[in-house]
Amino acid sequence: MSWVEGAADSLYSVHHLPYGVFSTRDDASPRIGVRIGDQVLDVRALVSGSSCPGCTTCSALGAANLNPLLAAGSETWGKVRSQLQEALTNVELKATVSQLLTPVSRVIMHMPFTPADYVDFYSSEHHAVNLGKIFRPNGDPLMPNWKHLPVGYHGRAGTLVPSGTEIVRPSGQRRTPEGDLTFGPSARLDIEAEVGFVVGAPSQLGSSVAADGFTEHVFGVVLVNDWSARDIQAWEYQPLGPFLGKSFATSIGTWVTPLDALAAARVPAPVQEPAVLPYLKESDRYGYDITLSVNWNGTEVARPPFAEMYWTPAQQLAHMTVNGASLRPGDFYASGTVSGPQPHQRGSFLELTWSGNEPVTLADGSIRTFLVDGDTVSITATAPGPRGTTIGLGDVTGTIRPAIG
Structure with missing residues (x-):
């Protein structure tokens, strides 16, 4: 169960975690977010403090849309999903990760990926x-x-x-x-x-x-x-x-x-x-x-x-x-x-x-x-x-x- 308030009973629980691309009034740069309850987790900010700067996965998650993550393949998708679920359920990480949440009502959503065909x-x-x-x-x-x-x-x-x-x-x-x-x-x-x-x-x-x-x-x-x-x-x-x-x-x-x-x-x-x-x-x-x-x-x-x-x-x-x-x-x-x-x-x-x-x-x-x-x-x-x-x-x-x- 997630420590995010209201997430357990939401259509966007920790079992879901859909990806999107968002910006805010304070930061107009589009970036990847994950929805949890009525909050959006700033994934770019999350990986910027990781212990593996420069790795391919962190670079993909810090991109302006989902295309680099799409190209990474199913094994990477599974690992990233597990890590996000860990970040949003481990109470020991709450103090850090909670600072990276923004209410859905305050975000501006963008096209999540650049379409090819x-x-x-x-x-x-x-x-x-x-x-x-x-x-x-x-x-x-x-x-x-x-x-x-x-x-x-x-x-x-x-x-x-x-x-x-x-x-x-x-x-x-x-x-x-x-x-x-x-x-x-x-x-x-x-x-x-x-x-x-x-x-x-x-x-x-x-x-x-x-x-x-x-x-x-x-x-x-x-x-x-x-x-x-x-x-x-x-x-x-x-x-x-x-x-x-x-x-x-x-x-x-x-x-x-x-x-x-x-x-x-x-x-x-x-x-x-x-x-x-x-x-x-x-x-x-x-x-x-x-x-x-x-x-x-x-x-x-x-x-x-x-x-x-x-x-x-x-x-x-x-x-x-x-x-x-x-x-x-x-x-x-x-x-x-x-x-x-x-x-x-x-x-x-x-x-x-x-x-x-x-x-x-x-x-x-x-x-x-x-x-x-x-x-x-x-x-x-x-x-x-x-x-x-x-x-x-x-x-x-x-x-x-x-x-x-």
Whole structure:
């Protein structure tokens, strides 16, 4: 148990310890922090007083973002986590370490890592079936390839933004219901509630990463909101897929939950039928029991279950590299929209309102189909922790601002 007051009953207990990058009014330099309860431990300050100045690990922990730590690999990640837990539970260290804590309310959060590449998947069968029913009501909801490989697209890493960043409504070409071509602000702006995976250890170009190599290469998890302009997307996506309807902004949480913190949340993944090809097989096939909560202007409108995802994070990584594409520290991939079998488990407003035909009434009485300017969406999540505890993934929040011009 941690000596930090309130940490034991927090979603950010010593069993969690997510990493972020923060600054304060008194010290504007971005630096790595670890959240414990309602406090942030200044890791740079912690290692500056260590007995091993100049070592690779201390240098990584003293960096301005997580990329050097990501590159250090899983053995280092495990050692650092153990040392942090020791610092925050050993009462003999309390007098020293407590001086390095800052209340969460007084910190400014930054992008936790510099993204290298970004891939977004489409791995929820419930989401894919819902979209198939909406767009192809008289056909098979799933495309022929869907149960044979994790479908995905290469996104725009430069528009990954940290939680709290305001989202400017995108403009683009779209076709009206009457068939006319027009240009202007998106009228069907949507969200996608997802879980994202931060890659650490690299791989060589020309090699592939097996599904069982997931924990050796992936450092941790964040929540994701893949903002989507559905009207722009509908006009542009055939035959090459998402482009401007997706690339304007994708928000991610600023606290990165280490994979080790989710060990107690592992659950068997859904059965896959037909059988997948050998490169997608896992010796221990599991997903994570993460329950998301989607809040629209303060009203909870959905609770998508990540445990229902058909394709696992390990399979996504294996597929992403099977052609020899290399991994780099800071590579990032997202699960795709998380949706469950029930209407209240749908992770996009396109599904939730059934393409605008079933409006949602919020707590203040306002009615919504898609996002209007001024709307705020916040996605949170919880997962089982060790010894009956619960951990909470850092939220991802964004507010819609009017289109420019």
